[in-house]
Amino acid sequence: MDNNIILSIINNLSGVLFTSKFIFKNRSLIIDSLNFFDNSKDKAIGGFSDKRLVENNLFVENIFPDDRDELIEKILSMGAGESLKYEFRFKTSEENYIWLRLNITVVAKDEKSVEISGLVEPISKEKNLDTILYTIKEINRLAIKIDREDELLQALCDLLVDKLGYAGAFLGYIDSNKLFRLKFFAKNIPEVLVDNFKKVTISVDEKIPEGRGTVGNAYRSGNIFLISDTLKSELMSPWAIYHKKFGIRSACSIPLFKGNKVEFILIIYSRTPDLFSEEYMGILDEIKVDISFALEKIDKERNIKLLSEAMEESPEWFLIADETGTILHVNKAVEKISGYSADEIIGNKLSMFISDFYPENLYNELIDKISKGERCECEVVRQSKDKSVFYLDTIFIPVFFDNKVYRFVELSRDITKEKLQQEKISELTRLYVTLSDINQLIVRADSIRDLYQMMNEILVKDAGFSIVYFTVIDDENKLKLYNFYYQEDDFSTQYRDFLKFIEESYKEEFYVLIEKGFVSALSIKNKEISYYNDLITSSKTEEIKERFKGFIFLNACAAIPIFKNNKVIGSIVCCSAKKDFFTPDIIKLLNEIGSDISFALGKIEMERFNAMTSTALNSGSDFVMITDKNFKIVYVNDNTEKIFGYARDELIGKHHSIISSRSQSLGFARRFYRTIRSGQKFSDFFVYRSKDGEKIYSYTTITPFLIRGEVRFYVAVGKDITQAKSLEDSLQRLKDYDPLTGLLNRNKFIENADEFLSIAKYEKKLASVCIINPIGFSSINQAYGFYTGDLILCEIANRIRKTIREYDLIGKLESDMFVILLEDIATLEDVLNIISKLNLVLEKPYDTPKKKEILVSFNFGVSFFPNDGENAQLLVERANIGLGSIKSNKDKRIGFYKKDFEQSARIKLDLKSKLEKAIINKEFILYYQPIFSIKDKSIVGAEALLRWKSDGQIILPMNFIPVLEEMGRIMDVEKFVVDSVCSKLKDWEKKEKKMIPISVNLSERSFKDESFRRYVIYTIRKYGIHRGMFSVELVERTFVEDFERCLIILKKFSREGVFIYLDDFGTGFSSFNYLYKLKFDSLKIDKSFLSNIEKDIRAKSIVESIIFLNKRLNLKTVAEGVETLDQLKILEELGCEYVQGFLLAKPMPEEEFEELIRTT
Structure with missing residues (x-):
């Protein structure tokens, strides 16, 4: 093949071509050399160059340990020319693992080394895809296998970590605060990773950084959200520390749906970057759909199961x-x-x-x-x-x-019961309509015949009965057909035949009809409804049975007994064409109909009687008034209008007090209401008032009218005796009153005075009888005539009446003398004040018809209740004795039955006068008696003691305090004490003198007076007195009454920093109750306990008990009246904290006290 073609193929390979030599060492490999092909120089493995991978044997060391051991074993077992394909995990320069595939061939091998060549290519994406596809398969398997939501979600988390190798799987929901709440996580995740995850904040709120991560975006969008590299993503910065700490490099959040709502969020973490990328989104979305489908499937199956069970049961x-x-x-x-x-x-x-x-x-x-x-x-x-x-x-x-x-x-x-009930309701509704119509008929009907006729018609038309007839029983105990009504339909002829049959049957004796089972007769006999729901089968004789078979409209019938004045007078018979018509509910309604008809009969009779009664009432001379139980008027007769002047409409509906004169006594009113409310009749003389204000006198009888044992009305029948009363009053006035002055005469005065004195004796009140005698009045009659003398006597009576109190009693004795009863006087000395005031009024000049002025002088004779007597006759006699004792002494105007009282009374009056001046002239001063600590004899406080400096003499408080209290001026003096003490405390503070707390004694009256309490607090605040520097001493009797009120006052004083001493403890009404509840600061032991403490073991025990109790209650103890060293020593042994008495210091003037403080 052409070399250029080969080079092009190599350059387009996804991996790196290399040659390498490894040296054997202890069944391990040490890399000796590594060369990338020239065309691969710009490439690297896991971010490392070929040279870097050789250093420190990095290529071998960075292979995942388990994979490394297996790979070495495989290479060691290979011979020259053999090839190997192996997938393994490799740690990158960024410290995370990636998947690599190694395709190698052994070029040469000897005992010490091996040379290999081949290709290394990354396959992480391929592996990720395999993982995700496996996940889908496993999720589908779980969805088929598991039918509980919590088990499915837990298994899902475990699957992602245990079988698929993810670093973490967390599943939770979003709460109301938009925060992610963890609910499930893989069981095999390291505990530290879970604990740290729980501490981080994950939100779906886009406004905060924690809400912009994978969870927030997945929740808001409803779509899967991926982060390929958590350490490089700005969105994941809030959790960067957590991710870095646990090597989390990629993250994925998957929203899981129920219906159209995101129910859960699944978070998946991986330590491999780019594990989640957009190219896997379609497959990941399938995971989301599969899990959501599984959740909905579980919900549906559960609902179907529940529905199936519910429908079955x-x-x-x-x-x-x-x-x-x-x-x-x-x-x-x-x-x-x-x-x-x-x-x-x-x-x-x-x-x-x-x-x-x-x-x-x-x-x-x-x-x-x-x-x-x-x-x-x-x-x-x-x-x-x-x-x-x-x-x-x-x-x-x-x-x-x-x-x-x-x-x-x-x-x-x-709905079987409902259908049957509807039929019953229909029947009942018709009967209720019938009952309503009958009730309306009762209101309208004014004759018995009309009532029967219209009622029968209503029962037929409204209730649907075929025929209704009324049967009465006559004086011969035979039944008669009185009234009937039937439907106008095809059975009219049969109805008439039936009524003829009834009339014929009623000719027989009553007992025969009962034997034959006629319901009309049975209901009258038994006084209750009788009925048959199947007439044919219920008939007692064959004759009746055959006779009834001919009446098609007649299958059931009932008879309702009718009562008048609690006696059965007949029955109403109702016939129905329907069998079993008379159910218990219908019988109950028929009973109500029977009761209503009986009531109507009684009503018609009552209306007849009322008409006759009204005629009789209005033809008499008495007035008649009826009120309801609340005394509102419901009826008056004609005479009531005439006597009281009101029209009937003005009285009806008004309270009976509209005619009251309100002149009866409270005792009379109580007796009246108590009697009639108990259901008893009340008769007595009443004083009424007419519309024009005139008094009407009547002898009236009020009778309660009871219904079912309860008072419902009151019937008043009264006779007008105004004219007779007027005559009687005139005679009584002549008998009881002085004809000249109109005052009570002697007998009536004594009678009325005795009434008051009987009450005063019970209530322990004081009173005084005073006889007033004009001196030499006979000379006025002689000089000016009896007419002028009478005028002056009337004027004297008038002046006395205007001067004394309204409730005091005044009378005219024989000749020219007057007598008065002064009721409810506070002190006996007050009588002198009243007489002095009365004398000033009486001795003013009197005018005569001839315009001349006459001066009259008066003498007064006085006796006191109960000192001088306990009845009026005796008091008048002894007042007369007092009067007689001064007639020969021109310098004395007032004579007392007992002479010693006059002197003591005048002394007390003089003292009161001087005390009034002392208050005005500020003659009161303060002495101070120190209180010492028993331990070191240092001064810890002082008691301010009131003194009266009069005419150069110092008067002790026992001689004037009771009189001040009697005068009602004690608060004025105690205000002076409070102001003086506060002023002195402030003065010491300004002059930086030693500050000593001062206590003042308060009377019960001042302590309980709200205005005085406000004055004390105001004064303390005005002078800025520090807390605890001003104290109040109170005696025990202060708290005997108004305990709760005293508690409130003490709390208010305490809030202002006022300390409270309980003075003279043990001499009054000592009670643990108020000692516990009332928060005192200190308690003073009365000196009466100390006088015998050296000799009397009981006195010593009492003092010891008081000191012990105080310590338990956290109260300071002050012993008063310490006068001997022995007393002081015993008190110290008993644990007393503070002492006060003549032994250490007597009460002293202000200057001496200040000097004592300075030198102590």
């Missing part, structure tokens, strides 16, 4: 037949509904179920339609094995093969 009729109607398959429901077994049904025609109600020609038409491919929906009537009829709501669905109907499916729902 379904309670609905399911049948498969061929195009001729021959039955091929039935489910259990067909067997159950029809009564046939499957073996009895299969092979028979569908016509085996035809009933007499469904003609055969209709069946043939149906089969003909289905065989033409028409879908049919209809209701069919069929016959079961026991010849009973059943109803089916059916769909016939044709199934096609080669465009021809070769099967059809019958799906049916058993």
Whole structure:
């Protein structure tokens, strides 16, 4: 052959021609030389030149180990002239493996070496193609073999790695956050590779780099996406570290579909570059289609299996037949509904179920339609094995093969119960319409005859009865045909014959009719509905049976008993042409009809009675009013309009209080409502008010009207006694009142005063009786006449009335003296204030008819309840004694029954006056008593103590604090204390003096007053007092009432940094409940426990227990009133933390306290 031709062939070879010499060494080969043909100089093997491949035996060392060992064995076994073709894997200069095919011939061989020549050509693409085709074959095998989705997908991953040699196979889905979630991976992938894969982020969101890789592109496009070289692709840069770490060089993502939706993404990794390329896309796409098909196939087979099981167990009729109607398959429901077994049904025609109600020609038409491919929906009537009829709501669905109907499916729902129920409903509906019409008739009917006539007509026309008649039982206990109605049709003659038969039969005795089984007689006797659903078979005598056979319209009948005043007066007989007409539901409705008719009879009777009653009520002189249970007026008679002045329309629907005068006492109202609501009658004198405001006096009886044991109405019948009451009042006034002044006379005053005092005694209230005596009034009568004297007495009465409180009692005693009862006084001293005020008013000048002014002076006699007596008579007498005690003393105007009270009262009044001035003049000052640490005797705090500096004397708080509380001025003084302490604390801070926490004592009233609490917090904030520098001391009784409110106040103080001391612990109402719940900071042991602590073991034990308890509750303990060294020593032994008392320091003025702080 021409050399040029040979050279051209060589140049077009895909591989590299070479000659090489290998040296044998320990059953291995060491390359000694390698020469590419001249025309192959620009070529290389795996990116290496011929010279590079010789270095370090690189050609041999880069062959995949398993392939290298096999190749060496084959070369060692070859002789000169022998040839070999071998495929192996070779590591390239880029550290990945490629497939090569070696075609060699041994040129020479001796004991030490071998020379070969041949051709090396790359076959990776060929191998890849083989791998992919093998993959398709294996996937198809898996799809046929496996019928579970999870098993298929796991097997697919294992196949790709175990049998096809891919570096990795991962399969997952895309979650709602557009992230790839791993679900399956090959079991034999190294664990480290899987763990690292789980840590990387793979998304399908195109907006982020992690969403632009193979997975994201495959998911969005629905197509396979390849990357031939992962290390060179910009799209794969987010995972470059992972790919480099595990030698991943090419990647492929395959979207797997279910229906039209990407359900999974399959990721395949290879360590060989260019393993996935566009030229394999068609084959790879076939893999995608095959796997997606397998997934859908599994889904379909599972659904078919589920559907098959469901249809087999379904309670609905399911049948498969061929195009001729021959039955091929039935489910259990067909067997159950029809009564046939499957073996009895299969092979028979569908016509085996035809009933007499469904003609055969209709069946043939149906089969003909289905065989033409028409879908049919209809209701069919069929016959079961026991010849009973059943109803089916059916769909016939044709199934096609080669465009021809070769099967059809019958799906049916058993509607037998529904059809029967519809018939019942139809009958019931007619009866409900009947019931409605009868109810309307009850409203309209105003006579019994009209009621019977129209009711019989309704029962025939609406309910569909053939004939209805009403039977009554007379005084001789015989039945009579009272009223009837029948249909106007072809049986009219028979109806009339039947009624004649009934009239003739009713001539017999009642008991005979019962024996013969007449339903009209049975219903009256048994007081319940009697009925026959088959008259012929139910007839008790042959005579009756033969007689009824002649009446075609009569197959069933029922009699409804009718009651009037709880007594059976007759029955309504309803006849029907239909057997078995009277079902339980229909009997129930007939009972309602009977009840309604009985009610109507009672209603008509009641309306007659009401008409007569109304005539009687309106002809009398009494008023009658009826209200419902909520006291809204529903009826009034004519006299009610006349007496109260309201028209009937103005009263109906209004509450009965429209005529109330609201002058009855609360006790009267309670007694009234309690009585009538319990169902009892109530009678008493009432005071009403007419439309024009006039009072109407009446003796009224209210009677509750009960229905089924429940009060539904109230009937009030009243007699107008206004004129008689007016006369009685005039007489009573003359008896009870002073005719001149209109004030209560002595007897009535004492009577009314005793009523109050009986209540005051129970409620522990204070009161006072005061007699007012104008001095020398007889001289006024003598000088100016009795007319002027009477005028002045009336003016005195008027001034007293205007000056005292509205609820205080005032009366006129004999001659010219007056008497008052001062109710609900706070303190006995307050009486002096009231009398002083009253005296100022009374001693003002009085005008005479002749325009002259007269001055009158007064004396007052006073007694107190309960100190001086517990009844009005005694108190008046003792007030008179007090009055008599001062008549000879011109300098005294007020006389008390008990003389010592006058002195104490005047002292207290004087003290109150001075205290008022002290508040205005700011005469109160603060002393401070230090609190010491028991360990080192250092000052840790102080208590601010109130003092009153009056006329150069220091008055202790025990002498004025109770009076301030009584005056209601304690909060004003305690505000001064709070402001003074806060001001002093701020002053010490400014002057950089030693800061000592100060506590102040608060009264219960101030502590619980919301405005006072706000003032304290405002003052603390105003001066900027640091937390814990201002404390409040409270005694135990503060928390006895309004516990929850106290808890809230303490929390508010605590939030502001106010510390809380519980003062005088153990002397009041000590309770673990409030000690636990109320968050105190410190607790002070009262000094009463310390006075005997050295000698009394019980006192010592109590103190020890209190200290122990405080420590458990994390409270600081302060012992008050420490006066001896022995007390101090014992307290230190018991673990007390702080002490306060005269032993260490007495209360001292502000200057001394500051000096003590400075020098301590």
